Amino acid sequence: MIGFIVKRFINYAILSAIATLSAYVLASMILNPAARYYGRNPRPSDTTINSILDGLGVNPNTPVIERLWNWVVNLVTHGSLGNTIHNTSVLHEMTDRAGTSLRLLIIGTIIAALVGVALGVWGAVRQYKLSDQVISYASFTVLAAPAFVIGILLMILATNLNGLLGIQLISFTGEYTAGLDGNWWVQFWDRAGHLLLPTIALALMGAAGYSRYQRSAMLDVLSADYIRTARSKGRTRGSALVRHGVRVALIPMSTYFAYSFATVLAGAAVTELVFSWHGMGEFLVQAIQQSDINAFTGAILFNAVLILIAGTLSDVVYAALDPRVRV
Amino acid sequence: MTMLEEVPIADPGMGTPEIVRSKKPVSRSRLIMARLRQTPRFWVGIIGLGLIILWAMFGLLPNAWNYTDLDIYNMGSSPSPLHWFGTSDIGEDIYAQTIVGLRKSLIIGLLVGPMASIIAGIVGALAGYLGGVWDKVIIWFIDLLLVLPSLFLFILLSPIFKSLSWVALIFLLAGFGWMIMARVVRAQTMSLRDRDFIKAARFMGVGTWTIIRRHILPNVSSLLIIDATLGVGAAILSETTLSFFGFGIQSPDVSLGTLLSAGQGAAVTRPWLFVFPAAILVLTVLFASLVGDALRDAVDPTSGVNRD
Numbered sequence: 001m002i003g004f005i006v007k008r009f010i011n012y013a014i015l016s017a018i019a020t021l022s023a024y025v026l027a028s029m030i031l032n033p034a035a036r037y038y039g040r041n042p043r044p045s046d047t048t049i050n051s052i053l054d055g056l057g058v059n060p061n062t063p064v065i066e067r068l069w070n071w072v073v074n075l076v077t078h079g080s081l082g083n084t085i086h087n088t089s090v091l092h093e094m095t096d097r098a099g100t101s102l103r104l105l106i107i108g109t110i111i112a113a114l115v116g117v118a119l120g121v122w123g124a125v126r127q128y129k130l131s132d133q134v135i136s137y138a139s140f141t142v143l144a145a146p147a148f149v150i151g152i153l154l155m156i157l158a159t160n161l162n163g164l165l166g167i168q169l170i171s172f173t174g175e176y177t178a179g180l181d182g183n184w185w186v187q188f189w190d191r192a193g194h195l196l197l198p199t200i201a202l203a204l205m206g207a208a209g210y211s212r213y214q215r216s217a218m219l220d221v222l223s224a225d226y227i228r229t230a231r232s233k234g235r236t237r238g239s240a241l242v243r244h245g246v247r248v249a250l251i252p253m254s255t256y257f258a259y260s261f262a263t264v265l266a267g268a269a270v271t272e273l274v275f276s277w278h279g280m281g282e283f284l285v286q287a288i289q290q291s292d293i294n295a296f297t298g299a300i301l302f303n304a305v306l307i308l309i310a311g312t313l314s315d316v317v318y319a320a321l322d323p324r325v326r327v
Numbered sequence: 328m329t330m331l332e333e334v335p336i337a338d339p340g341m342g343t344p345e346i347v348r349s350k351k352p353v354s355r356s357r358l359i360m361a362r363l364r365q366t367p368r369f370w371v372g373i374i375g376l377g378l379i380i381l382w383a384m385f386g387l388l389p390n391a392w393n394y395t396d397l398d399i400y401n402m403g404s405s406p407s408p409l410h411w412f413g414t415s416d417i418g419e420d421i422y423a424q425t426i427v428g429l430r431k432s433l434i435i436g437l438l439v440g441p442m443a444s445i446i447a448g449i450v451g452a453l454a455g456y457l458g459g460v461w462d463k464v465i466i467w468f469i470d471l472l473l474v475l476p477s478l479f480l481f482i483l484l485s486p487i488f489k490s491l492s493w494v495a496l497i498f499l500l501a502g503f504g505w506m507i508m509a510r511v512v513r514a515q516t517m518s519l520r521d522r523d524f525i526k527a528a529r530f531m532g533v534g535t536w537t538i539i540r541r542h543i544l545p546n547v548s549s550l551l552i553i554d555a556t557l558g559v560g561a562a563i564l565s566e567t568t569l570s571f572f573g574f575g576i577q578s579p580d581v582s583l584g585t586l587l588s589a590g591q592g593a594a595v596t597r598p599w600l601f602v603f604p605a606a607i608l609v610l611t612v613l614f615a616s617l618v619g620d621a622l623r624d625a626v627d628p629t630s631g632v633n634r635d
Contacts, residue, residue: 018467019474023483030483140620144560144612146568149587149605152594156602159595259473259507266478270568285572288482296483300475307474 001319008315009308016304023300024071024293028064031291033085056083058293071297081301082294084287090298093283098302100175101279105268105306108199112206112264117253119207120214121246124222136215139208147267151201151274158197172197175277198275205267206260213256217249224248251321258307258314265303359549362625369625372617379611383429392420394427394581406599413599415589424586425604431493431582433611435566438497440558443504444551451509452543455516456535466513469506477503478568485574493580496569500562508554515547549626556619560612567608583608 033056037049044052053059057070074080081090119139123132142150158170171177176191221227222245230240269281280302287295319325363369390411392398398410398418406413412421454465472480480503488495519525519542528538544551563583569575570584571591578585583604590600 015467015470015474019471022471023475026480027483030486140616141609141613144564144616145605145609146564146571148568148571148591149609152591152601153605156595156598262473262476266476269476269478270572273572284479285482288485300479303476303479304474 001325004319004325005312005315009312012308012311016301016308019304020297020301021068021072024068024297025064027288027293027296028058028060028067031288031293031296032060033058033291033293034060036085036291056085056087056294071294081298084295085290085292090294093295094280094298094302097279097283100277101268101272101281103195104198104202104272104277104279105264107195108202108268109206109264111199111203113210113257115203116207116210117214117246117250119211121218121241121249123211123215124218124249125241127219132215135211139211142204142208143212147201147205147270148274150204151198151271154197154201155275170196173276175279198271198277201271201274202264202268206264209260209263210253210256214249214253217252218245221245221249247321251318254314254317254321257317258311261307261310262303265306359625363621366621366624368617369621372614372619372621375610375614376618379429379607379614380433383426383433386426387423390420390423390426392423394420394423396420396423403597405597412603413597415600416593416597421586421590421599421603424581425583425607428581428583428586428604429607429611431576431580432563432566432584432608435493435497435500435582436559436563436611436615439500439504439562439566440560441555442497442501443558443562444508444555446501447505447508447554448512448544448547448551449539450505451512452516452539452547454509455513456520456539456543458517458520462513466510469509472503472506478565481565481569482572482574485569489574489577493576493582496566496575500565504558504562504565508550508558511550511554512547515550516543519543519546553619553623553626556622557616560615560619563608563612563615 033053034049037044037052050059050061054062057067057074059067071082074082079091081094084090084093119135123135126132145153155172158172162169171190171193175194176187177194180187180190182190222241227240227244230244231237235243269279269284272279272281273285280299284296284299284303286292287299387393392410396419398414398420400418401407401410401414402418403416404410404414410420410422412425414420415424450465450469454462481499484499488499525538525542528542533541566575566582567584567587570582571588573588576582576585586604587601587608590597590604594601
């Protein structure tokens with residue numbers, strides 16, 4: 001089992017490394033950081049621009065391979081991801097923002113997985129009953145809506161609710177109320193309140209996808225002989241379904257989880273942008289808008305590491321559920 | 328159940344069993360069509376999608392306003408008999424704009440879905456059929472694109488595509504929409520590769536491309552048709568998300584994404600600017616995915632997750 005997980009981890013690690021490096025090369029070929037200075041008035045001289053860009057290590061005149069090599073050497077020897085175009089450390093910017101994104105991602109993903117699995121199992125057990133039909137059509141509808149539509153519709157609903165109640169029950173702009181005084185308890189509730197809508201948006205999208213997969217995985221399992229065997233040896237229906245059904249149906253889900261995580265990351269980035277959170281999603285989009293190669297690569301590295309963790313976690317779950325890989 | 332069915336064959340004393348003759352032998356496509364016809368989801372999807380396409384084609388005819396017209400006497404008015412979906416703050420008719428945006432989104436979706444499936448079929452079949460180093464390289468490339476969220480790549484590539492026309496966006500979306508299906512096709516091809524009919528073709532000296540075109544692609548065509556149908560909705564979602572953040576369709580052109588982006592600011596105070604286009608968008612994608620899902624169930628009733 002350890003061997004299996006280590007092998008998968010190395011596979012994901014190599015994949016993440018290659019993804020990051022190719023993101024660097026791709027960004028270096030497409031983005032032109034020099035263009036940012038041409039519009040200035042008075043326009044800086046070419047030598048000035050060149051020395052600024054050389055200092056950042058993003059001068060387009062240097063061959064991409066050489067820049068990539070310097071970037072890697074810098075990362076390995078100094079543990080640094082270079083500077084942003086505003087001369088701040090990329091790593092420092094990222095540590096400031098990562099917490100914001102991770103809070104949304106971790107809570108959202110956990111709720112999505114739990115709700116999705118529960119709805120999927122329910123739908124499979126009550127196949128073609130009313131509740132299954134309602135869950136199916138609801139998840140189809142959620143899957144058919146882009147992330148930003150879900151976010152904005154939730155905002156409209158929250159505003160109407162606030163208007164109906166006459167108080168600001170749910171606040172949703174930004175990550176916390178600016179200039180709020182109070183002890184950590186007040187601050188905590190303020191942040192929790194702001195977290196509510198984005199988390200619901202992310203969890204809804206995730207749960208809709210997971211429930212579809214869990215339902216069809218569960219349906220495959222329900223017709224299997226071992227469920228009947230478990231029933232005939234005296235297990236109750238619920239116990240047979242949980243011990244033998246859900247457990248087996250979760251195995252393909254763990255693979256799906258790893259594959260869908262990139263989609264979750266994109267959805268989280270869109271959700272952050274819609275709710276104007278200053279997280280990694282905004283960081284990545286701003287990096288592209290400002291032609292900031294180092295910042296973009298840093299953001300992609302962050303995503304690659306998250307996918308590495310999610311992939312390894314799903315393999316651990318896989319190995320824990322499926323005795324065949326534990327040899 | 329299975330034991331009961333085996334009884335007549337096992338027992339010779341039963342005499343000749345009655346042979347059921349139908350008018351035509353049940354072919355695979357007839358079976359799939361029969362299953363499809365029994366799926367209510369398929370009918371909901373196909374009728375809905377058909378109505379939306381018809382509406383996109385002819386919906387402007389009964390409307391008094393064109394999408395470029397500005398009604399300066401009714402700026403920011405709510406839905407009324409004059410302006411069915413209301414007007415924007417400079418007097419644009421939202422109904423006309425929604426239809427024009429829907430047309431563009433539909434064209435993009437209907438082109439990108441099949442294009443991505445064709446790429447998926449060819450790449451997946453090549454990887455599965457050639458095997459060896461080619462397979463390794465292609466699979467690594469696919470995995471790489473799955474690790475890098477394609478939304479981020481679209482945004483990165485958008486400076487290039489902004490300067491080109493919206494047609495370039497179609498190729499961009501198709502170029503990144505084929506990976507998952509390519510893996511599925513590859514797995515199918517690997518099991519097909521060792522079947523007798525493909526071996527026979529290979530030993531007769533038929534070239535790789537001909538074998539893929541004549542023997543492998545027809546055998547995975549049901550998968551590709553499903554993927555093309557599901558891809559329509561996925562492409563519309565990608566396009567609207569990109570356009571919403573200003574990375575997709577650019578200003579003289581209108582799509583549902585740019586329309587939603589324009590209506591976003593007033594979504595709370597003047598909801599018709601946002602809710603009508605959003606509802607049309609969700610319905611379009613929903614109907615397309617219902618058709619795709621019903622197709623998948625009809626082609627492979629035991630389908631679901633274990634196909635990779």
